[in-house]
Amino acid sequence: MTRLLDLTWRLIRGGGSRGLLGSSLTVVAVAVSTALLLFAVAVNVAFAGRAERAAWRNPVTATGTPRALEAVRVEFAGDRVITVVHVAVLGLGVRPPRGVSPLPGPGEFVLSPALARDPSAARRFPGKVVGTVGDDALVHPGELVAVAGHAPGDAVMTATWRGDHRLGVSATKVSGFAGAQDNMAVGYRVLAALAGVLMIVPLLVFGGAAARLTVARRDQRLAALRLAGATPGQVVAMTVAEAVMTALAGAVLGLVLYAAAAPSLQRIEITGGTWFASDLWPGILPVAAVLAGVPLLVGLSGIAGLRRVVVSPLGVARRATPPAMRFVRVVVLMGALALVPALGAGARPTTILVVLTLAFLALNFAGAWVVGLIGRISAAGARTPARLLAGRRLADDPKSAWRTVSGVALTGFVAGFTGILTPSAEAGSDRMTALLLHDVRVGTLVVLAVSFLIAIVSAGVTAASSVLDRRQTYALLRLAGTPLEVLDRARRMETLVPLTIMGGGSILTGVLCAAPFASLSPSRDGVLTLLCCVVLGFGGVVAAGALTRPLLRAVATDPAPRPD
Amino acid sequence: MLDAMSTTPTPPPTSVMPALPAMPHTSGHAVLEGRALRKSFGPTVALAGVDIAIGRGEAVAIMGPSGSGKSTLLHCLAGITRPDSGEVHLLGGRIDTLGERGRSALRRTRFGFVFQFGQLLPELPADENVALPLMLGDVSRTRAVQQARSWFGPLGLAGLEGRRPGELSGGQAQRVAIARALVTRPAVVFADEPTGALDQATGHDTMRLLVEATKHNDACLVVVTHDPGVAAWCDRVAEVRDGAILPFRPARGEVRDR
Numbered sequence: 001m002t003r004l005l006d007l008t009w010r011l012i013r014g015g016g017s018r019g020l021l022g023s024s025l026t027v028v029a030v031a032v033s034t035a036l037l038l039f040a041v042a043v044n045v046a047f048a049g050r051a052e053r054a055a056w057r058n059p060v061t062a063t064g065t066p067r068a069l070e071a072v073r074v075e076f077a078g079d080r081v082i083t084v085v086h087v088a089v090l091g092l093g094v095r096p097p098r099g100v101s102p103l104p105g106p107g108e109f110v111l112s113p114a115l116a117r118d119p120s121a122a123r124r125f126p127g128k129v130v131g132t133v134g135d136d137a138l139v140h141p142g143e144l145v146a147v148a149g150h151a152p153g154d155a156v157m158t159a160t161w162r163g164d165h166r167l168g169v170s171a172t173k174v175s176g177f178a179g180a181q182d183n184m185a186v187g188y189r190v191l192a193a194l195a196g197v198l199m200i201v202p203l204l205v206f207g208g209a210a211a212r213l214t215v216a217r218r219d220q221r222l223a224a225l226r227l228a229g230a231t232p233g234q235v236v237a238m239t240v241a242e243a244v245m246t247a248l249a250g251a252v253l254g255l256v257l258y259a260a261a262a263p264s265l266q267r268i269e270i271t272g273g274t275w276f277a278s279d280l281w282p283g284i285l286p287v288a289a290v291l292a293g294v295p296l297l298v299g300l301s302g303i304a305g306l307r308r309v310v311v312s313p314l315g316v317a318r319r320a321t322p323p324a325m326r327f328v329r330v331v332v333l334m335g336a337l338a339l340v341p342a343l344g345a346g347a348r349p350t351t352i353l354v355v356l357t358l359a360f361l362a363l364n365f366a367g368a369w370v371v372g373l374i375g376r377i378s379a380a381g382a383r384t385p386a387r388l389l390a391g392r393r394l395a396d397d398p399k400s401a402w403r404t405v406s407g408v409a410l411t412g413f414v415a416g417f418t419g420i421l422t423p424s425a426e427a428g429s430d431r432m433t434a435l436l437l438h439d440v441r442v443g444t445l446v447v448l449a450v451s452f453l454i455a456i457v458s459a460g461v462t463a464a465s466s467v468l469d470r471r472q473t474y475a476l477l478r479l480a481g482t483p484l485e486v487l488d489r490a491r492r493m494e495t496l497v498p499l500t501i502m503g504g505g506s507i508l509t510g511v512l513c514a515a516p517f518a519s520l521s522p523s524r525d526g527v528l529t530l531l532c533c534v535v536l537g538f539g540g541v542v543a544a545g546a547l548t549r550p551l552l553r554a555v556a557t558d559p560a561p562r563p564d
Numbered sequence: 565m566l567d568a569m570s571t572t573p574t575p576p577p578t579s580v581m582p583a584l585p586a587m588p589h590t591s592g593h594a595v596l597e598g599r600a601l602r603k604s605f606g607p608t609v610a611l612a613g614v615d616i617a618i619g620r621g622e623a624v625a626i627m628g629p630s631g632s633g634k635s636t637l638l639h640c641l642a643g644i645t646r647p648d649s650g651e652v653h654l655l656g657g658r659i660d661t662l663g664e665r666g667r668s669a670l671r672r673t674r675f676g677f678v679f680q681f682g683q684l685l686p687e688l689p690a691d692e693n694v695a696l697p698l699m700l701g702d703v704s705r706t707r708a709v710q711q712a713r714s715w716f717g718p719l720g721l722a723g724l725e726g727r728r729p730g731e732l733s734g735g736q737a738q739r740v741a742i743a744r745a746l747v748t749r750p751a752v753v754f755a756d757e758p759t760g761a762l763d764q765a766t767g768h769d770t771m772r773l774l775v776e777a778t779k780h781n782d783a784c785l786v787v788v789t790h791d792p793g794v795a796a797w798c799d800r801v802a803e804v805r806d807g808a809i810l811p812f813r814p815a816r817g818e819v820r821d822r
């Protein structure tokens with residue numbers, strides 16, 4: 001086994017500059033995937049943390065002997081929200097909420113650091129300030145929170161709150177200050193989970209593509225190894241070892257990338273505030289799981305891509321007419337979509353998540369089939385060599401073409417989904433609704449930004465690797481006088497044709513999936529966001545393809561190609 | 565047998581393959597001529613002043629040990645590599661001074677190429693592979709494919725039009741490559757060890773087809789080969805040693821003497 005590993009390592013190093021370039025493409029792809037995966041996990045951990053830290057302000061009526069009274073009021077200081085928690089101690093042995101110390105007595109206050117620093121806001125709380133509200137009790141770093149101590153008979157402790165339930169809670173008899181996560185916080189957690197799904201599915205597709213990149217480029221070498229007498233087991237072991245080594249390097253780089261990006265991510269404002277550094281650290285266990293899981297997945301995906309090679313030592317060098325993909329793929333998509341309207345607005349969040357994930361996966365499953373169909377149609381009607389070449393390639397390997405555009409297509413789904421879910425600004429007349437709308441918009445933009453990043457990186461990586469994979473043919477065609485532009489145009493068309501069709505189709509699918517949850521009149525903002533997405537998506541993919549042009553030039557102008 | 569090529573300026577042949585007399589070796593009538601070609605790669609001198617002229621319809625085999633400069637010579641003559649010094653003339657016009665675009669267009673229209681392997685696009689069926697150069701030259705797709713298919717019968721490829729390169733044998737793939745090299749009716753066909761990856765019998769068949777089909781189309785042939793038997797199909801052998809050509813000798817006579 002160690003000898004096999006040693007051989008693998010030497011083959012990686014001996015791959016020359018192009019082999020190295022190919023491996024670095026995989027490393028980059030895996031790094032971006034890992035970083036975004038960590039982000040998707042962190043988002044969920046972060047919202048869970050917020051919900052937990054805010055729980056003490058949502059009093060739960062005591063079942064046993066009440067030991068304290070708790071009431072909440074939300075006030076506004078200009079644009080800023082101040083949360084005031086009124087407490088009165090009834091009995092002995094009441095511990096202050098986690099992060100609050102000490103519990104203020106009647107007439108005393110405990111203020112959050114941001115509030116204490118702001119004299120104009122602090123003036124509202126005339127009395128002795130006996131302590132601070134620490135990070136453990138704050139939703140976000142700059143939050144303005146005051147804990148006001150009272151006697152049980154004070155007015156606020158006897159009044160009933162009749163205003164908006166988001167702006168106040170009547171005095172409640174509690175046995176402690178642990179509280180419970182409120183509906184709003186739980187709602188945010190569901191949205192975060194949704195965002196996670198929307199980000200992770202394209203990531204998995206992309207990661208799988210990255211894994212196959214290594215394997216595809218190794219086809220010939222592996223066949224040569226088989227011819228030289230390597231057993232299928234050894235070939236599998238070597239390939240998987242290489243894929244896993246590359247992926248591990250990528251995963252570690254991804255962690256570094258994520259750590260580098262975290263300070264900026266921390267500044268994204270949601271529910272009126274930014275994040276603690278610890279919010280964006282998913283925790284040792286999840287990070288370890290991602291670092292171990294990503295290479296594992298890449299390795300597994302590599303094995304899947306290897307099946308052809310292992311079957312026959314000669315099987316790979318020769319490409320035969322690929323078996324047609326079955327229509328069943330589209331039937332699966334239709335089935336999944338048929339489920340969606342069955343969901344009403346009243347469906348449980350988990351049901352919505354499951355159905356959405358299914359629709360998303362089904363879209364991905366059907367995508368390759370549709371790309372193959374597009375390829376056959378456009379090849380049949382092609383008049384120029386570039387179009388013919390593009391069409392034949394799409395029909396020949398629809399899966400890899402789909403991988404190139406799937407990022408944008410899946411983003412189209414997200415954009416369509418969120419585009420119609422983004423309510424128009426006029427709907428939010430009061431402050432709290434406005435805040436919620438702001439949050440949904442920010443969340444949408446973050447998810448879209450992530451999807452675009454995936455889409456563009458994956459388009460670039462696939463374009464570069466497809467040039468590397470075809471380098472010999474390109475070079476020979478070039479020697480025979482084929483203009484570079486024809487090759488380049490074919491390459492561009494190979495991406496743009498499916499992009500146009502699949503992008504449009506996915507946006508529609510997304511809109512369809514969102515329809516049960518929203519009023520069917522799309523808002524101006526939502527449509528605007530969608531339009532921006534379309535423009536950005538196309539521009540990004542085209543730009544990513546254009547960036548690989550020097551590579552094409554380098555490969556195709558090799559003065560005298562040698563078999564390598 | 566070569567009826568499908570009847571669109572050639574020459575009338576279709578009556579016999580299988582006419583044994584044309586070798587063209588006299590005179591630089592005055594040369595279709596392609598290289599003069600004092602020199603080329604170095606860093607310290608390695610690949611060509612040390614080569615003069616070569618290929619006459620109308622002539623087939624020249626370039627032979628020599630590995631690393632002697634055969635491929636470099638072929639690349640210089642074909643406008644793939646620019647020589648460090650010396651001149652290349654095609655039909656009286658100088659071509660080595662053309663820009664990249666010009667040389668590229670020249671290669672596409674006046675030259676045909678057969679490489680050892682790997683020149684066929686794996687995604688395209690055989691007929692479309694052959695039609696590709698025509699389509700690049702603005703021939704409509706229907707006509708290009710039609711014209712491409714007309715080569716399949718004469719080259720012994722009937723019925724294989726729709727196959728992918730991956731579904732062809734090595735010899736069949738090389739014959740498709742020959743069809744592709746000839747379909748534009750080039751002035752010169754260049755072949756660099758076109759049968760190097762084939763077994764000897766298939767190699768001979770393929771090479772014979774290459775030589776005869778080229779002649780039949782009034783094209784010259786410059787072919788690099790290691791196989792003396794293969795060289796025997798050519799009119800002339802140019803022996804390359806250390807970047808220079810040894811004194812000329814005719815191939816046919818020698819073979820006939822054997």
Ligand SMILES: Nc1ncnc2c1ncn2[C@@H]1O[C@H](COP(=O)(O)OP(=O)(O)O)[C@@H](O)[C@H]1O
Nearest residue numbers: 560605608610629630631632633634635636637
């Ligand atoms: N691109 C190149 N870079 C460096 N050296 C080269 C290159 N191409 C050819 N050579 C050298 O030039 C000499 C002639 O090469 P080549 O023409 O390919 O030989 P042949 O085809 O006869 O085997 C050899 O010594 C080879 O190493």
Ligand SMILES: [Mg+2]
Nearest residue numbers: 634635636756
């Ligand atoms: Mg050579």
